[in-house]
Amino acid sequence: MFTMRARRLFDGQDLYEDRVVTIHDGRIAAITGPGPADLDLGPATLLPGLIDCHVHLAFDASTDPVAHLDRPDLAARMRQAARQHLAAGVTTVRDLGDRDYLALGLGLTSTEGPEILASGPPITTSGGHCWWLGGQADGEAAIRAAVRERAARGAHVIKVMVTGGQLTEGSAPHLMQYGPAELKAAVDEAHAFGLPVAAHAHSPQGIAEALQAGFDTIEHCGFWTENGVEPDPRLIAALADSPVVVSLTAGIVPVPGVAPPPEILARLPKMIEVLRTMYAAGVTFVIGSDAGIAPIxxxxxxxxxxxxxVDAGYAPLDVLRAVTSVAAGVCRVGARKGRIAPGFDADLLVVAGDPLADVTTLCRPLAVYRMGQKVMDSPDR
Structure with a gap:
């Protein structure tokens, strides 16, 4: 058992001043007011470890991640990708598309990587988006069988490609891949096994049909059309009035000499407008970075x-909740992740200063703890 004192503590809901956290056997044992502690973090802020609701550990963030899937060191590279998340303060990830169910069996200890909640190969049509991951299923019966296979293998979530996407030749984000009956079959079968189901959906039609079918999360949700972006205010209002959670594809890291694809750049102003419109409407959101799909x-x-x-106008407190407690609920681990509270896993992130005043401090973690064990420490601590 040990204690740490933080000038500020964000518990997954609110920010508090001067708190002492007691950790025992990898979990939070108690939170008390000002007092002595084994470790004084000084003017830092203690937060729950962050949660990324949409990653692809099998993709290596290269200019051609699909081609590199066939290399023999895929599992080793996935372990390294997991370590990169943990070093950034991301203590839980939801992997929404791998090959051969590798993300379910990486065998990482709590000091080697984040907790991985995985879907296995996403369910897609023959020749559809990400077919090369091995999840092709056509028709209601095949879709139900695909869901049962994933449940039997221990998947934590079911992923369905409702629309096409950019990484697959012959696929397009604005085109539907499945009809309403097939989507409802996927949802019903997943829910029969107690599993949440995530919809990859870019287009307004795909978003609407995923909402109608009862998907738990809608990934991307960008309102892409063939030539642009067209947000639908009525559909956005329906999203806000529903229990669905939108997993926003947010974040890029600038890479010298590497620009976003032209189709992204052309749509970017409208994409930001969609983000602002959904936030203003009160749509429940988390962040799914889509990590691994490109150098950026x-x-x-x-x-x-x-x-x-935050740069798009979101309140920092709402975004911090989205990547901690809200994300934990979406990932079905809300009883033990995403909060700093008694009984919760001691997955912790330490950052300098006040992240509500400057969220960029999250990009420079001072220390990361996973199940109470320090896994990363800044050079100056």
């Missing part, structure tokens, strides 16, 4: 996603 999307990206949303 390296693993450990979520702190930059926080910064992106």
């Amino acid at each position: 999307k390296p693993h450990g990206l979520v702190p930059h996603g926080v910064q992106m949303l």
Whole structure:
């Protein structure tokens, strides 16, 4: 058992001044007011470890992550990607698309990586988006069988490609891949196993049909059309009135000589407008960085996603809740992750100063703890 004192403590809901946290057997034992502690963090802030709700550990953040899937060291590279998340203060990740269910069996200890909640290969149509990950299923019966397979293998979430996407030749984000009956079959089968189900959906039609089918989260949710972005105020209002959570694809890390794809750059102003419109409407959100898909999307990206949303006008407190307690609830680990409270896992992040005044401090962690064990410490501490 040991204690640490923080000038500020964000417990996943609110910010408090001068608190002492007691850690025992990898979990939070108590939180008390000012007093002595084994470790004084000084003018730093203690937060729950961050949660990224959409990553791809199998993608190596190169210019061609799909081609590199066939290299024999895939599992080793996935372990390294997991370590990158942990070093950035991301103590839980939801992997929404790997090959051969590798993310479910990486065998990382709590000091080697974050907790991994994985879907296995995403369910997609024959030749559809990410078909090369091995999750092709056509028709209601095949989709139900695919869900059952994932449940049997211990998947934590089911991922369905409702629309196409950019990484797959012959696929397009504005085009549907499944019809309403197939989507409802996926949702019903997943829920029968007590599993949440995530919809990859870019287009307004895909978003609307995912909402109608009862998906738990809608990934991306960018309102992409063939040539642009067209937010639908009525659909956004429906999202806000529903229990669905939108997993916003937020955050990039600038890389010299590497620009976002032209189709992203052309749509970027409207994409920011969509983010602002959904926030103003009160849509419940988390951050899914899509880490691994490109050089500007390296693993450990979520702190930059926080910064992106705050720059777009989101309140820092709302975004911090989204990447801690709200995300934990979405990932079905809200009883033990995402909060600094008695009984919760001691997954902790230490940053300089006050993140509510300057969220960029999240990009420069001072220390990271996983289940009460320090896994990263800044050179000057």
